[in-house]
Amino acid sequence: MSNYKENLKKEARDQTSRAFAVGKDAVASTAWIYPLKGILYCLGQKKLLQEIQKQLMPKLVMAIAVTIVLFATVYVPQALAMALFSGPLAFISAVPLVLSEANLLINILSTFFLNTDLDLIFDKVLLEKGHETLVGKGRVVGATGSGKQGHMKAKLTSGLQKFSPQAVIRYLLTLPLNFIPAIGTILFLVLNGRKAGPRYMSRYWQLKGENSASVEREKTGSLTAFGTATVLLGMVPVANQFFEYTNTVGAALFASDLEKGAQAGGM
Numbered sequence: 001m002s003n004y005k006e007n008l009k010k011e012a013r014d015q016t017s018r019a020f021a022v023g024k025d026a027v028a029s030t031a032w033i034y035p036l037k038g039i040l041y042c043l044g045q046k047k048l049l050q051e052i053q054k055q056l057m058p059k060l061v062m063a064i065a066v067t068i069v070l071f072a073t074v075y076v077p078q079a080l081a082m083a084l085f086s087g088p089l090a091f092i093s094a095v096p097l098v099l100s101e102a103n104l105l106i107n108i109l110s111t112f113f114l115n116t117d118l119d120l121i122f123d124k125v126l127l128e129k130g131h132e133t134l135v136g137k138g139r140v141v142g143a144t145g146s147g148k149q150g151h152m153k154a155k156l157t158s159g160l161q162k163f164s165p166q167a168v169i170r171y172l173l174t175l176p177l178n179f180i181p182a183i184g185t186i187l188f189l190v191l192n193g194r195k196a197g198p199r200y201m202s203r204y205w206q207l208k209g210e211n212s213a214s215v216e217r218e219k220t221g222s223l224t225a226f227g228t229a230t231v232l233l234g235m236v237p238v239a240n241q242f243f244e245y246t247n248t249v250g251a252a253l254f255a256s257d258l259e260k261g262a263q264a265g266g267m
Contacts, residue, residue: 031197031222031254032229035243038250041125048124052245058114059106059241066109067102067237074098086181096185097178099235104171106241118248122203125252131259138207170195189231190224197227200247204255226254 042049079094086093110116123135174191177184198216201223205215216223230250233243 029222029225031226034250034254035229035247038246042246063106063238063241066106070102085179103234121248122252129256134207189228193228193231194224196230197223200251
């Protein structure tokens with residue numbers, strides 16, 4: 001029994017130390033800024049913005065409808081339930097909870113009913129940043145002439161699942177954290193951000209042919225910082241559908257910088 005208690009204490013200490021190390025790395029990392037860079041990059045790239053707009057319009061209509069329905073039906077009951085924990089702040093605390101639920105429902109519906117190709121957006125940005133060889137590992141890249149950027153053709157590798165059943169379950173299990181005033185929402189963002197970061201970067205690992213698990217362990221802090229920023233943007237009603245694309249662009253910019261760093265280190 002004493003050995004069990006000692007092992008339990010040791011495991012708790014190890015997990016706490018690791019959590020602090022990851023948190024320190026995430027805070028020190030500048031990866032959280034890439035989702036913001038993605039927004040600015042999109043606004044400055046007319047052709048990319050046009051491609052996003054083609055995919056975005058049906059999602060915006062769905063997002064508006066889902067958000068209105070959820071606020072009309074579940075906001076007040078959930079705010080009253082949260083009053084048991086948050087007191088008079090319940091009607092404020094219930095807002096991020098309903099927004100999170102709306103984002104989850106929109107993602108599920110769009111996965112089944114809408115044609116969303118985030119890999120196309122990711123590859124376009126990498127191509128624009130000069131990574132033709134890397135993109136060519138997952139898609140046919142045609143030349144457009146001497147000194148000109150290539151253009152993309154058929155995919156050679158299948159797209160990766162952006163919203164898995166595991167992600168849905170994790171999201172649902174962590175939603176009740178929003179019942180805890182202030183700190184609960186922060187925990188919700190970080191816990192989901194820890195998985196969202198690798199999910200957005202999965203196309204890069206696929207093109208590189210790398211083991212995603214080992215890379216995720218190595219870059220847990222920076223990926224968590226990036227993912228947390230994307231989850232936060234995902235809570236902005238309606239605009240979160242645009243941010244899904246800009247987050248993908250931000251991930252591609254992040255991947256581009258990682259690739260340039262790897263190439264510089266190998267020289």
